[in-house]
Amino acid sequence: MLLEVRDLSVNYGHIEAIRDISFDVPEGSVVTLIGANGAGKSTTLKTISGLRKVRTGSIVYDGQDLAKVSADRRVQMGISQAPEGRGIFPGMTVRENLEMGAYVRRNRSAAALAPDFERVLTLFPRLAERIKQPAGNLSGGEQQMVAIGRALMAQPRLLLLDEPSMGLAPKLIQQIFRIIEEINAQGTTVLLVEQNAAQALRRAHLAYLLETGEIVRSGTGSELAGDPAVRAAYLGGDV
Amino acid sequence: MSETTTTRPAARMSWASSLRSSLGSRLRRTPRWAQFLLMVALALFCYLLPLLEPPVISTPGTDFGAVLFTVSIYVLVAVGLNIVVGYAGLLDLGYVGFYAIGAYTVGVLTSHHATWPWLLSLPAALVVTMISGVLLGWPTLRVRGDYLAIVTLGFGEIVRLTLINSEWLGDARGISSIPAPPSLPLFEIPHLDWSTGVPLVDFSDTTTFIEFGVTDPVPFYWLALTLVILVLLADKRIKNSRVGRSWEATREDEDAAELMGVPTFRFKLLAFALGAFVGGIAGSMFATRQTFINPESFTLLISILFLSAVVLGGQGNRWGAVIGAIVVAYLPERFRGFEQWRVLVFGIALMLLAIYRPQGLLPPRRTVRAQRMEEESQALEVGEADPDAELATAGPVARNPVDDAPVPPDEERSPRG
Numbered sequence: 001m002l003l004e005v006r007d008l009s010v011n012y013g014h015i016e017a018i019r020d021i022s023f024d025v026p027e028g029s030v031v032t033l034i035g036a037n038g039a040g041k042s043t044t045l046k047t048i049s050g051l052r053k054v055r056t057g058s059i060v061y062d063g064q065d066l067a068k069v070s071a072d073r074r075v076q077m078g079i080s081q082a083p084e085g086r087g088i089f090p091g092m093t094v095r096e097n098l099e100m101g102a103y104v105r106r107n108r109s110a111a112a113l114a115p116d117f118e119r120v121l122t123l124f125p126r127l128a129e130r131i132k133q134p135a136g137n138l139s140g141g142e143q144q145m146v147a148i149g150r151a152l153m154a155q156p157r158l159l160l161l162d163e164p165s166m167g168l169a170p171k172l173i174q175q176i177f178r179i180i181e182e183i184n185a186q187g188t189t190v191l192l193v194e195q196n197a198a199q200a201l202r203r204a205h206l207a208y209l210l211e212t213g214e215i216v217r218s219g220t221g222s223e224l225a226g227d228p229a230v231r232a233a234y235l236g237g238d239v
Numbered sequence: 240m241s242e243t244t245t246t247r248p249a250a251r252m253s254w255a256s257s258l259r260s261s262l263g264s265r266l267r268r269t270p271r272w273a274q275f276l277l278m279v280a281l282a283l284f285c286y287l288l289p290l291l292e293p294p295v296i297s298t299p300g301t302d303f304g305a306v307l308f309t310v311s312i313y314v315l316v317a318v319g320l321n322i323v324v325g326y327a328g329l330l331d332l333g334y335v336g337f338y339a340i341g342a343y344t345v346g347v348l349t350s351h352h353a354t355w356p357w358l359l360s361l362p363a364a365l366v367v368t369m370i371s372g373v374l375l376g377w378p379t380l381r382v383r384g385d386y387l388a389i390v391t392l393g394f395g396e397i398v399r400l401t402l403i404n405s406e407w408l409g410d411a412r413g414i415s416s417i418p419a420p421p422s423l424p425l426f427e428i429p430h431l432d433w434s435t436g437v438p439l440v441d442f443s444d445t446t447t448f449i450e451f452g453v454t455d456p457v458p459f460y461w462l463a464l465t466l467v468i469l470v471l472l473a474d475k476r477i478k479n480s481r482v483g484r485s486w487e488a489t490r491e492d493e494d495a496a497e498l499m500g501v502p503t504f505r506f507k508l509l510a511f512a513l514g515a516f517v518g519g520i521a522g523s524m525f526a527t528r529q530t531f532i533n534p535e536s537f538t539l540l541i542s543i544l545f546l547s548a549v550v551l552g553g554q555g556n557r558w559g560a561v562i563g564a565i566v567v568a569y570l571p572e573r574f575r576g577f578e579q580w581r582v583l584v585f586g587i588a589l590m591l592l593a594i595y596r597p598q599g600l601l602p603p604r605r606t607v608r609a610q611r612m613e614e615e616s617q618a619l620e621v622g623e624a625d626p627d628a629e630l631a632t633a634g635p636v637a638r639n640p641v642d643d644a645p646v647p648p649d650e651e652r653s654p655r656g
Binding site for chain 2 (some may be wrong): 077090091101104151154
């Protein structure tokens, strides 16, 4: 198991954001956490990447407890997150954003990063056209591409994606999900947080449903997609 | 894209920014050695300025050398504060605290409680200010934004109140007879005299190279200018390094920076320590030149003046900070005749600047660039739609064009979620 989350509780101020959740992310898989806005999905991701403090419970990555590991160390260990919304550096160009993604790499010479640029720009050809533009001037979809591409530049073993489809047009959502599959096929384990349950479940090997901070359903993507309760609440009845 | 070349956005830019961008790009295009020579010439001119006393620039009411010294102290402060505010994006309203600590350390060590030689007290003062920067930053840099401004504001006031109330530090009377740096009188240099309209070499008005006396501020100015140049060189190196990029990332999006593996807290602390260090240099120089200091010189108003120098000049650009400092320190001295009106004119100037040039007189290149891109995209929206815009390259798997919705402003960012 690449990532094991056990009985994790996290507070947001005095509010309990997530309560005693446990889930697994097997190496090489796509795992998704679905649920409504406010269910605690983003908090879970932020806690895994070290932006939020664990109250109780444990996060074990590759056999190592992350409790005392700082956020920047976790990136070095291979956990890389594309933050939600516009979590890019708006004043930096697309190239500089991608370079920031390689921040923890030991060798950051142009030659060492060339294959990674190549990979990201093949996944997102659109970014090649925008490479010299400040990322803040890109459209929402392009910014999402920058965020994902930037996370890939760290050569992660575990890629955390926070709402990659947020605010995007339906066609672009399809495209982003296809690219996520592609990234996974290239060998990166993906933990995906999504409100767009239909798309996420179709592509996930394992899926967990979060409701007000607790995991209420789990199973394979297709199992959850077939679950009547999930269909009623998250997939708009019939899909 | 067709041939419908509409007015370039450049045409709509204000004269100042277009002047800057053309000057800037021309400067970047000149070869390295020419840039270097230009800088050397500029530095040389600055060194000679108090001797030349050029008529328009020189200050009629006050000693020009003294004004230049004050200006260079402000430049030091602004460049130091720019590291904190401009590079790392930390709003520091109590910067005067570090300035005071630098000044007082020199005072205490050379005169008030010990008789250290000046040359030894300077590095000691810098170590003390740096430590005070770390001590202030350690607990406070964990809070963000407005809270940090309030905490630093408090810090500045605490330093001042401590100085007033501590007998050990000379309370309200302060510290006097701070010694001058060691002199090495070699030769005399005459000033120019412009009183007849043509420059004449005035052998009755000379400066000794190099003697730090009470009467002649010019050697102090030379020392301060040397420090300014050293600090600017160091600043350039740091800004262009990995440290500079880490600050930039932290300033733009702290969470995202953390997710890239930037240890943001450590870099913010470093910015605080380096900022304090430079503030300490300025404070020590101030104390040395004054020979006496008291808490009066370290009020909140000074902190605000320091900050306005950085904001006025353009946060994040070292030359902006330099120009801002010159404006804040020099103009009031140049127009001393209007003393009563100084503050009013300064206030109006700040307001006008806030309205017409909110990014400062000389903003960093990337701010200008981002702004230009925005103007360009606005121009495209107003004009016919750019065929490129709707295009959309498909990914490796998808080949069909994709339309891309712009992000709704401030998409719900719920705390949980």
